[in-house]
Amino acid sequence: MVHPALTFSGRDLRLDYLCAMVLLGVSAGCSSSERIEQQSQTAASAAQTVSMVLDAWRSGAAPSAYTAGTLQSVGKTLADAEAQIRSAGATEPAEQAALATAVKGLSVAVARAEAGLQAGNRTEVQNAKQDLRLASRSLATAYAEYFAPKP
Amino acid sequence: MKKLVEISLGVVTSVGGFLEVGSMATAAQAGATFGFQLIWAVVLGTICIIFLVEMAGRFAAVSHHTICDGIRERFGFNVFVWPLLATLLLSLMVLSAEIGGVAIALEFATGIGFRWWALPVAILAWLLLWKGTFGFIEKGVSILGLVTLCFVVAAVMLKPDWTAVAAGAVPSLPAHDAANYWFMAVSILGASISPYLFMFYSSGAIEDQWDKSYLGANRAIAGLGMTFGGTISVGVLIVAALVLATQGINQVDDYHQMPLMLIPVFGFWGFVLFIASLAVACFGAALEVGLQQAYLVAQGFGWTWGEDRKPRDNPGFSAVYTVSLFLAAIPIMLGLDPLRLTIFSMALTAASLPLTVVPFLFLLNDKRYVGEHRNGILSNAAVIFIIALGFVLAVVTIPLQILGGT
Amino acid sequence: MKLLRDLLDKQVVDREQVKIGKVDGLVAELRRGKPPRIVAIELGSITLARRLGTWPGRRMAQLAARLGGKRHGEPHRIAWHKVKDIGIDIEFDVDVRQTSIFAWQDWLRDRVIGRIPGA
Incomplete structure (x- = not known):
């Protein structure tokens, strides 16, 4: 090129x-692997954003409207990242699918947090945060797998 | 004593002018993604703008011409038309970004989407230009602008490793994401060295009727004011590095992430302070950029200009800022992402620098304008450096826009 | 005096120090065996457009004539003998209100700007 x-x-x-x-x-x-790397990092950063904004909301430092707006916006970013990872040319389909699934997990957790926030349900938000943490961890694992040196 | 008051007022004013959505957003992004590594770009940009602002002020004080008048007179209309068009267009984008910045702050404060705020913000800015005087706008903007000092306070409270901060002031090659690194460096430089800043400064010097007795004050204001502004930018960068990056947020591509910077430091007040800083800095910049559009056109075509006259006595001049403000509100009303627009326009600003800076080399060395107050070797070297930098940036920006900016 | 360097593109003011435009063009009389002599200066968009090229000049003249009537199809001229002072600005012994230079500004004031409250 x-x-x-x-x-x-x-x-x-x-x-x-x-x-x-x-x-x-x-x-x-x-390359497609670079795009996958980029999008995985975006997703990880987005997940941390959600975790931070939820903490701020719980301690009363961030108003609900702003928190909801952030969740919504990050939700879009995550959906986009997932789509991009899925559509990237596959060199290692299994690992790529694992990454996409992990990002999907983040999206689900964010949607749960959003619902909990709308209902004003603190425990639900707390649970969603737990989901988020788990999904982040599986993203990290999938990422390491994807970029692990292959035999 | 009077001079001292004047200098401190000038310093405060230039701080208000320096910090706007561009410098805040680029510094936050750089800090989150590259830690302290891009501090050098802020420092370099600040040094460059100090030189340019000092020259713009000196040129106005000695020759009683604004930079814009000078370019037209010295180079003729056929040359002038290029910097004129480039600056008008870029300033319109920057104006949009500033209106977007205020609109985002209002979205954070109220929960109502930013698109709905674009028009009210433009109307409020227009109203202030319509009814206000130059002194009122200048002083109002700058005194409110002091709220942005909260970033410096936060940076100090976070107890950064100052040797690491100092190390960041020395340029270094990136360990990862090279394209992104250089794109951010370019955006930071564009945000610091904005043509509207020195053009506005020279118009202000004429509005305030500066003469040769202001040369000392000019030097102090340019040096101190821009240094303070740069310090606040570095503050934003440090806070982003220490708060966002350590939490694992290493990409600031969503404006929602920005208020999180101050929350761990100040709690709920951090959220409030962020909103206030963003709103005030961007609103002030919107006023200045809007006014500068009118100055530029009126000075370029030789119409009457001056913010202290009534719109009725100055129809052409007032029409320009009116049209500019409302045109600039349109993209935001249509929902264009203000953060993206900001970063994009900052990079383009950097690329357009040669057009506006090359004339400095001629104007500030021309005896007929500045007489014995010509540029010394240092100032000329600085101008040549900025022009070279601008050319390189112009060449680098466009491909980077495609690679790193997406 | 180097005409182009010292006159062209300078600020023009009328006898009341009102900024009326820039010296957008010069009208000179060519004389056999003697240096040319300036007879007038020109101001306005038509002159500026002509400086950019013949095509923009013709277009701008057509546009100006359509918008402002025949009177505006030609550039504004001020006779050189009216010049009073050449300094930072060039002062002419004219009153801008008695010329049509500001016709568009007057139109703008009467039709638009003046109608907005607070003007």
């Missing part, structure tokens, strides 16, 4: 920027 940045690099650019461009060129070979 011809990278657009490289066509400019013949000019009098400084060395470190040239390095940056080369790095860019390398990363431009955006």
